[in-house]
Amino acid sequence: MKTLKLSLFAVAGMLMLSISAFAQQATVKKAGPAPAAATPAKPAQPSEISWKEDSFDFGTIEKGKPVSHDFTFKNTTKQTILITDVKASCGCTATNYTKTPIKPGETGSVTATYNAANPGNFSKTVTVTTNDSSVNKVLTIKGKVEGGDTPAPVQKS
Known part of the structure; x- marks a missing residue:
């Protein structure tokens, strides 16, 4: 049992x-x-946005006077582009950018403003993210800041 x-x-x-x-x-x-596990991931596609330039050299600039440069681009894609994020590599660089959608054939811009507070060479980056691609665009500004205030000569008595 x-x-x-x-x-x-x-x-x-x-x-x-x-x-x-x-x-x-x-x-x-x-x-x-299973959608993600069974199908291989697509490789990241580079952006089709045409940038006029991706680097700018200010040359020698004066200490204490901020300098700005506009990086312009043209939307050469077949879709409307929107800049979703712009980040500077440090707090010494401020940014501004086109916040409205950019239709095919239209242009937009990203402005980088460097605060020339410290003398010496500098090279800073600004990373731009759009809805066009998973690849970010990196823009570079560089130059040399001349020392501004020079101490007065010491007088000997």
Whole structure:
């Protein structure tokens, strides 16, 4: 009798497992293939926006006088472009950019303003993100800041 009970429990357990496995298969067939895991990811496409330039050299500038440069671009895609984010590499560079949608054939701009507070060479970047691509555009400004205030000569008596 004990053997019969164990056999019934074993059969009942196997029946439950097979019903569970069948239910999982039916759910997978209804849902279809896994979208991200089963299909390979597309490689990141470079942007088709045409930038006039991606680097600007201010040359030698005066300490204490901020300088700005407009980086312009033309939307050469077939879709409307929107700049979604612009980030400067440091707090010494301020940015401004076209915030309205840019239709195909239209132009937009990103302005980088460098605060020339410290003498010496500088090279700063501004990263632009758009809805066009997963690849960000990196713009560079560089130059040299001349020391501004020079101390007065020390007079000896």
